[in-house]
Amino acid sequence: MAHRWGMAIDLDRCTGCEACVVACHAENNIPISTPEQAATGRTTHWLRVDRYYEGDFPDVKVKYMPVLCQQCDEAPCEPVCPTYATYHNPEGLNVQVYNRCVGTFYCANNCPYTVRYFNWFDPVWPEPMQLQHNPDVAVRMAGVMEKCTFCIQRIKRGKDESAASGQELADGDIQPACVQGCPAEAMVFGDLNDPESKVSRMAESSRATRLLEELGTKPKVFYLERGR
Amino acid sequence: MxxxxxxxxxxxxxxxxxxxxxxxxxxxxxxxxxxxxxxEPLELPRGVLDRPSHSSLVAVLGAAAFGIGGTAFVWYAQHTYEVITGGMPVFSFWGTGVITYELTMLGAVLSTFGYFLFESGLVFKHGRLKRDKDAPVPVxxxxxxxxxxxxxxxxxxxxxxxxxxxxxxxxxxxxxxxx
Amino acid sequence: MERRSFFKILGASTAGAVATGCGSNTDALIPLLVPEHNIPIGEERWYPAVCTECSAGCGTLVRVMGAERVIEVKGEQVRQRVAAVKKIEGNPLDPISGGRLCARGQAVVQALYHPDRLRGAVKRNGDRGKASFAAVPWAEAVAGVADKIRTADPSRIVFLTGPNAGSRSAAVQGFLKAIKAPAASVCSLTDFAVERKAAEVALGWSGLPVYDVANATHVLGIGADFLGGWESPVYYARQFGHFRQGRVGMRGTLFQAESRFSTTATSADRWLPLTPGSEPQFIAAVARILIDAKLAPIVAGLPAAVATAFRTADVAANLKACGQDEKRTRSIILEFGASHAPLVIGGASAVHTNSVDAVIASHYLNLMLGNVGKPGGVLAPAANAVSVESSALAGRLANAQVILIDGTNPAYLLPKSSGVLDALNKAEMVVSFAPVVDDSAAYADFILPDHHALESTVAVSALVSDRTAMAVAEPFVEPLYETQAVEKTLADISGKLGDSYTAPTAADLVKPLLKGDATYAEVTREGGIWLVPDAKPVAAKPGKDAALSVAKFEGDAGQFPLYFQPYLSVQFHDGSSSHLPWLQELPDPVSSAIWGLPVEIDNATAAKLGISEGDLVRIESAHGAIEAAAFIHPAAIPGVVSMGIGGGHTHFSRYGSGYGVNALSILGPSAEASTGAMATGATRVKLTRVSDDGKLIQFSATKSENRGAHR
Amino acid sequence: MPGRVKVTPPELLPYGKIREDLFRPLSGLTKKYFIAILLPLLVILFGAYAWSVQLRYGMGVTGLHRPVFWGFYIVDFVFWIGISHAGTLISAILRLTDAGWRKPITRAAEAITVFALMIGGLFPIIHLGRAWRFYWLMPYPNSRLLWPNFRSPLLWDLTAICAYVTGSVIFLYLPLIPDMAQLAEHNTPWRRKLYKALSLGWTGSDTEWHALERAMKLMAGIILAVAVSVHTIVAWDFAMAIAPMWHSTIFGPYFVVGAIFSGLAGLMIVMALIRKLMGLELYLTKHHFDNLAKLLLLMSVLWLYFTLAEHITAWYGNDPSEMVVFGARTRTRFAFLFWLMVFVNFVVPFVLLGIRKLRSITTGVIASFGILLGMFLERYIIVVPTLSNTRLPAASSMSYLPSWVEIAITCATFAGMVVLYLLFSKLFPIIAVWEFKPHVAEDEL
Known part of the structure; x- marks a missing residue:
């Protein structure tokens, strides 16, 4: 059976330390913004940690929520792209093909999670920062949209390694950079088609919810609510 | 002669x-x-000098041809490289309806214009007009x-x-x- | 351990000579295309390394792949294939990082490839502090430094280091002994001197106590932001994850008493906003409540004075002094005390003049709860835990003839009131080993840039560990520039002086720890040496007396009505990571601010002073003033303003200097008396609104989720 | 006779005079004309420079940012497509209903349509991140073996605008043929050549006239259907997205009404200018402006009705994310613009045009400028508040303000309209000469 990759994020474990954010930058060659660009809202974080303050002092609570592309089964971004730059791959991933993108911005406007990021300029890496570039991930040019890929390059590598070694992929063998880095192990990645996988079991949890589920986008990222 | x-x-x-x-x-x-x-156009009472016309029929036919042809093209294009997006079917009435409509209208426009050129004899001389193409034209x-x-x-x-x-x-x- | 990670280790252990797994196919295909020592295209290798960003001592695993760079050789552009570091992850074999890493640890690779790294030794050619340098040959620089040291009064040579304990500090101390200078002075906000001192006094332990959060059911943090800027954030975050949701049918409950809504407080179930410096009074009240409820008896070994103080504490008065609602606090404390495995974590994320008292009292609280040395309680540090050998900084700096600076940044860390800048200006010679020109290096006569940690041999003992743990790494990438490991530089200097000093190596540190027939090579393959916990941990020897003193603050309460609490931020820690763009654009967990941190002000104070979010405000203490953007913090304690450390570097590369302001610069000179630790939280300030243009850049909105209604 | 000219309805003027009056503006180039065309050309040049900057450095030179990915360009796009409805729709409706007073207006209106479409059609290209790849939206057998995604409303846009441009160019061109045939008779050589070629050898035979009239009747019907669909589809660009306050079923008709509204206002201004500058006071009389003003009032009411319907349903529904956008529009960040829009789109026209005493060509033009501003604001208020108030509150961000590049390009399009119109009116009679003759045949039957 084909894989169906999904993620579960236990908000009760999440401390908001944002290790995942840097892990994502390091893995995915995400452009560095300048303060001037940041001031005009051009910072790119495929994975961001949203924060919501609730309650009155002193019973204030903060809800940290790592938000990345939700890899919707019925993704609103997909049908609106005129060039098929974003489409659904057989493993349920919401794939962004940079080469096909002409930059209509429509996908980003139709994303209820606002997780799509645009290359406003050509990215700049002063020498020798480009040495850090992950050769498994394309560097994007100005004018194209980009977003979290669930570290598709790691999925590919994991599958290649498993094919080469003849060992079947086990649950947890493939981990996106954010999941790998999370100190509190709040993030879990795996195959939702495997009922025994950790992510499947977490998705079944009574604490599990999905973001803006009412829109019918069928996201594949599950959030386990805090405090129970 | x-x-x-x-x-x-x-x-x-x-x-x-x-x-x-x-x-x-x-x-x-x-x-x-x-x-x-x-x-200026002379609007003569009916029966004085009627010129039969098929312009409405031609417009309808043109519209139908473009509508059907366009829809078929979309069907073909979507199926030669089937890409699933957003859980929508590859080809659907709702998704294609708008394109069908616009192409239908485009067909009507083009066939009307084409038929005008034909009927008026400005571009395609035919029948009586072809026969009389060397006839004197008054200023x-x-x-x-x-x-x-x-x-x-x-x-x-x-x-x-x-x-x-x-x-x-x-x-x-x-x-x-x-x- | 995850299987994939295990493969990585296997790969790492044989890397360099033979590639493993599917990689061998690639090797077979393109053996002739690339030189032998390069990594085939597309192939990844994993090498163990050590994170030196903070003193926790996490073992890391580094992904290395082939890359190409253009260098200039004799005026010609030449393409050069190099092995390049791509990503840093935690080493799964390391019990501290457990394969995980914090934001800063993962950003280290940007320090390695930082565009503003010094390309070689440099010599000052302008005024001190102006960071005007010219390249010099290493030999000339070393000779220049050696000449000065030769003629200087050894007692007036001040060597400033960071808090790292391991091969580097061993090398430095050896060098100083050889030149007959006093031991190095640690100049750091993160040497945890307060916590060390408290453990020594209260429990008789040398080294930092280990809190077994993972096995506790209820944790009460008092002043310790153990999930954020504290001793070992990755270690505690991992434990916290397990504590929260790692046990079937058991969810750990966290209460946090602190003067700031820290990372730990945000993760807590209940937060007790303490008036700054009131921790001892709070602990006394907690003790009294628990005693009264018969949840924690006075135990043997508790010093009489403390026992009396606890027994007779006036709960109502104490809680009032701490700014707590008595009813609310009582119910929280009673729930805590009645739990199966309660644990108090006392610390001094913000140091006050009475912080040692507070942490000592927290240890006594744990003794009363009976959890010292038990699972889910306070565990003894490993027997070999490093005790930092240090000479007091105060007074020495002002009188310094030669100042050598490695791994610290005194011009940034020490407030203006300490006179550090005068000392740097006055000293006859200032030598820095910084790889990037920072605030202090700007004053240096010579900068002898160190390798990046990934280019050198490193051994670092874990800061917090109940077992012998030392992360060890040999370099696996070529040095990028003409830099030199400090160990080698010191040996060179000492050689010029005619001394026979040789720097102790990582191997020297590891060898005494090796058990059985283990070898140093094996240790470097695994990335460190981690022994099983000591069978007989050091027993607690409580007994030294302690007082519950009241905190003192710099500045008149009338003139400066607000408490100022600089804190170690998640992104910059003590400011040592401010030059990394990934961290500069990492949204602040509290305010989502990027490229400069704001000052956090509570609603009431802001309303009173007419300050709204994003305004530029002036923060003025008796010792100086700074201007920063305002962030109206929904959970800031009225009367307390906080600010993350890390902004406002005068020099720290293109990404680090000029963004935000240095919160430390306006602090008063007060210190915790018994340790000399800088009292970061002991300064009072006043706020004034300057303009509406604070240049606050926020990545995302900080809003409530409850929104929208008929109107 | 000369003294009484004013009261003579244009239909009763001698044909020779009509011809002379309407053909006169075509000949002779004055200094004024050159300046009038040169100034906007400079503006266009600057706009072109701005666009080149955008192409060179990327979309970052605009004021756009996450999450406001659409801004002035899309506002401009909707605005100009809206203006384009002036012509075709008005002339088609009036043609179909055979309203006699339309005759001096239709050509001017149809020309607006074509030019506004040409300008509006540029914006989908200008706003692209990689504008040089715009043709990837076209269905052609390409090397990527991939056809475009016909499910995307942008493809609908493309098809609709293509159909609309084709239709409206033909719609403008057909009634020009007889006039050009006349112009070809006496003129400078190059003009004669041009008109001859374009008039396709029109002789004025009854066969040609019949074909023309029939084609125009059909075209009027078709173009009406296309025009309605085009602006509906433009509306659907927004309505198909599940963004708060966009995902609305009334967006189609709402946009169509708005388009006609702004189109009429544009037409009013253009006609007043033509009247003044070309001395056509005899042909564009108060009567025409009066009728246009009444139409404007009707559209203003319709527009208000839709605006009200759109907002009251959102308000009553109380959907949290919609309410945030609603609040941003009506109470907070965009409230000033919103209420300014209501003021200029409804209050001003009703005072200036609703009160008979105040109604004049001048007040009509003033009201029309207000309406153009109001409709520009309307599009801004539809595009920006929705985008800047995202469903996940944390993703919301600062407001959007256009950069100099966007403003320059926007100004350039207005200048472009002026230039195109000036050129057109120099080449072709802005009022259809042949249409002026009274139709009496029907009366006889």
Missing amino acids: ASITWLLSEFRDKDSVIDAIRALRAAGVQPGDLDLFSE VPPEKIWVRVRCEGGNTVRPTAALQEAGAVSIEAKTGAGL
Whole structure:
């Protein structure tokens, strides 16, 4: 059976330390913004940690929520792209093909999670920062949209390694950079088609919810609510 | 080969033109041998000089052809490289409906325009127009209407009389080779 | 351990000579295309390394792949294939990082490839502090430094280091002994001197106590932001994850008493906003409540004075002094005390003049709860835990003839009131080993840039560990520039002086720890040496007396009505990571601010002073003033303003200097008396609104989720 | 006679005079004309420079940012497509209903349509991140073996605009043929050549007239259907997205009404200018402006009705994310613009045009400028508040303000309209000469 990759994020474990954010930058060659660009809202974080303050002092609570592309089964971004730059791959991933993108911005406007990021300029890496570039991930040019890929390059590598070694992929063998880095192990990645996988079991949890589920986008990222 | 004479007669107003046409028809001139030249459209009463037209039918056919053809093209394009997006089916009535509609309308526009060029004889001369393509064309000064009558074999007596009776300001005859 | 990670280790252990797994196919295909020592295109290798960003001592695993760079050789552009570091992850074999890493640890690779790294040794050619330098040959620089040291009074040579304990500090101390200078002075906000001192006094332990959060059921943090800027954030975050949701049918409950809504407080179930410096009074009240409820008896070994203080504490008065609602606090404390495995974590994320008292009292609280040395309680540090050998900084700096600076940044860390800048200006020679020109290096006569940690041999003992743990790494990438490991530089200097000093190596540190027939090579393959916990941990020897003193603050309460609490931020820690763009654009967990941190002000104070979010405000203490953007913090304690440390570097590369302001610069000179630790939280300030243009850049909105209604 | 000219309805003027009056503006180039065309050309040049900057450096030179990915360009796009409805729709409706007073207006209106479409059609290209790849939206057999995604509303846009441009160019061109045939008779050589070629050898025979009239009747019907669909589809660009306050079923008709509204206002201004500058006071009389003003009032009411319907349903529904956008529009960040829009779109027209005493060509033009501003604001208020108030509150961000590049390009398009119109009116009679003759045939029947 084909894989169906999904993620579960236990908000009760999440401390908001944002290790995942840097892990994502390091893995995915995400452009560095300048303060001037940041001031005009051009910072790119495929994975961001949203924060919501609730309650009155002193019973204030903060809800940290790592938000990345939700890899919707019925993704609103997909049908609106005129060039098929974003489409659904057989493993349920919401794939962004940079080469096909002409930059209509429509996908980003139709994303209820606002997780799509645009290359406003050509990215700049002063020498020798480009040495850090992950050769498994394309560097994007100005004018194209980009977003979290669930570290598709790691999925590919994991599958290649498993094919080469003849060992079947086990649950947890493939981990996106954010999941790998999370100190509190709040993030879990795996195959939702495997009922025994950790992510499947977490998705079944009574604490599990999905973001803006009412829109019918069928996201594949599950959030386990805090405090129970 | 019979020689052909064209009678070109000038009129001042529409009413006398209508009289002239009626008289000419009575004199046995076929509608196909009659042409009016004016600076503005002449709306003649029904039955005076009707020119049958298929423009509506052509527009409908053009629309249908573009609509169906366009839809078929979309179906083909979507199926040659099937990409699933957003959980929508590869091809659907709702998704394609808009394109079908627009292409239908485009078909109607183009066929109407095409048929106009054809029917008016401006680009595709056909039938009577093709036959008369070397016929003399009057220069139409303001406020004037010209009636051109095609007389086969130099038989111009009765038409001339009809024209005069209807109040033609001037009548001149030109002879040329027929088909 | 995850299987994939295990493969990585296997790969790492044989890397360099033979590639493993599917990689061998690639090797077979393109053996002739690339030189032998390069990594085939597309192939990844994993090498163990050590994170030196903070003193926790996490073992890391580094992904290395082939890359190309253009260098200039004799005026010609030449393409050079190099092995390049791509990503840094935690080493799954390391019990501290457990394969995980914090934001800063993962950003280290940007320090390695930082565009503003020094390309070689440099010599000052302008005024001190102006960071005007010219390249010099290493030999000349070393000779220059050696000449000065030769003629200087050894007692007036001050060597400033960071808090790292391991091969580097061993090398430095050895060098100083050889030149007969006093031991190095640690100049750091993160040497945890307060916590060390408290453990020594209260429990008789040398080294930092280990809190077994993972096995506790209820944790009460008092002043310790153990999930954010504290001793070992990755270690505690990992434990916290397990504590929260790692046990079937058991969810750990966290209460946090602190003067700031820290990372730990945000993760807590209940937060007790303490008036700054009131921790001892709070602990006394907690003790009294627990004693009264018969949840924690006075135990043997508790010093009489403390026992009396606890027994007779006036709960109502104490809680009032701490700014707590008595009813609310009582119910929280009673729930805590009645739990199966309660644990108090006392610390001094913000140091006050009475912080040692507070942490000592927290240890006594744990003794009363009976959890010391038990699972889910306070565990003894490993027997070999490093005790930092240090000479007091105060007074020495002002009198310094030669100042050598490695791994710290005194011009940034020490407030203006300490006179550090005068000392740097006055000293006859200032030598820095910084790889990037920072605030202090700007004053240096010579900068002898160190390798990046990934280019050198490193051994670092874990800061917090109940077992012998030392992360060890040999370099696996070529040095990028003409830099030199400090160990080698010190040996060179000492050689010039005619001394026979040789720097102790990582191997020297590891060898005494090796058990059985283990070898140093094996240790470097695994990335460190981690022994099983000591069978007989050091027992607690409580007994030294302690007082519950009241905190003192710099500045008149009338003139400066607000408490100022600079804190160690998640992104910049003590400011040592401010030059990394990934961290500069990492949204602040509290305010989502990027490229400069704001000052956090509570609603009431802001309303009173007419300050709204994003305004530029002036923060003025008796010792100086700074201007920063305002962030109206929904959970800031009225009367307390906080600010993350890390902004406002005068020099720290293109990404680090000029963004935000240095919160430390306006602090008063007060210190915790018994340790000399800088009292970061002991300064009072006043706020004034300057303008509406604070240049606050926020990545995302900080809003409530409850929104929208008929109107 | 000369003294009484004013009261003579244009239909009763001698044909020769009509011809002379309407053809006169075509000849002779004055200094004024050159300046009038040169100034906007400079503006266009600057706009082109701005666009080149955008192409060179990327979309970052605009004021756009996450999450406001659409801004002035899309506002401009909707605005100009809206203006384009002036012509075709008005002339088609009036043609179909055979309203006699339309005759001096239709050509001017149809020209607006074509130019506004040409300008509006540029914006989908200008706003692209990689504008040089715009043709990837076209369905052609390409090397990527991939056809475009016909499910995307942008493809609908493309098809609709293509159909609309084709239709409206033909719709403008057909009634020009007889006029051009006349112009070809006496003129400078190059003009004669041009008109001859374009008039396709029109002789004025009854066959041609019949074909023309029939084609125009059909075209009027078709173009009406296309025009309605085009602006509906433009509306659907927004309505198909599940963004708060966009995902609305009334967006189609709402946009169509708005388009006609702004189109009429544009037409009013253009006509007043033509009247003044070309001395056509005899042909564009108060009567025409009066009728246009009444139409404007009707559209203003319709527009208000839709605006009200759109907002009251959102308000009553109380959907949290919609309410945030609603609040941003009506109460907070965009409230000033919103209420300014209501003021200029409804209050001003009703005072200036609703009160008979105040109604004049001048007030009509003033009201029309207000309406153009109001409709520009309307599009801004539809595009920006929705985008800047995202469903996940944390993703919301600062407001959007256009950069100099966007403003320059926007100004350039207005200048472009002026230039195109000036050129057109120099080449072709802005009032259809042949249409002026009274139709009496029907009366006889």
